[in-house]
Amino acid sequence: MDFSADSSYLQVSTGSYKRQVYEVPSGKQLVDQAMIDRITWATWTSVLGDEVIGIWSRHAEKADVNCACVSHSGINLVTGDDFGMVKLFDFPCPEKFVRTCFCIITTRSTVDIMVLYCFSRRHTMEIYSLLNL
Numbered sequence: 001m002d003f004s005a006d007s008s009y010l011q012v013s014t015g016s017y018k019r020q021v022y023e024v025p026s027g028k029q030l031v032d033q034a035m036i037d038r039i040t041w042a043t044w045t046s047v048l049g050d051e052v053i054g055i056w057s058r059h060a061e062k063a064d065v066n067c068a069c070v071s072h073s074g075i076n077l078v079t080g081d082d083f084g085m086v087k088l089f090d091f092p093c094p095e096k097f098v099r100t101c102f103c104i105i106t107t108r109s110t111v112d113i114m115v116l117y118c119f120s121r122r123h124t125m126e127i128y129s130l131l132n133l
Contacts, residue, residue, distance in 0.1 A: 037050075044091070057097065
């Protein structure tokens with residue numbers, strides 16, 4: 001879940017792989033794509049949306065990329081996937097099948113990975129799902 005920079009909107013990714021945007025505090029769903037495109041987001045943790053189309057490899061399925069997080073500067077995106085890979089992209093990456101800037105293969109290829117940028121803005125953390133350890 002991410003809030004807009006002015007806290008007027010929030011975006012969520014559903015279990016059915018749909019990106020939904022809501023007005024705050026009314027909770028009314030925003031469906032006007034032109035209006036959604038004009039929103040500046042304070043954070044970005046969604047794997048869905050035109051801004052992140054490039055994170056999907058040619059043969060990826062929707063469930064393959066588990067998490068994403070944009071750096072505080074808003075210029076990099078790090079993702080975690082089902083194959084144990086942590087990948088770094090330029091953000092936004094609206095072109096399909098973008099090559100990664102950097103990729104790390106972790107030792108735990110079967111666990112869910114969640115990645116996020118630390119507040120120091122210099123390091124990336126991996127958090128493994130406790131249910132799968």
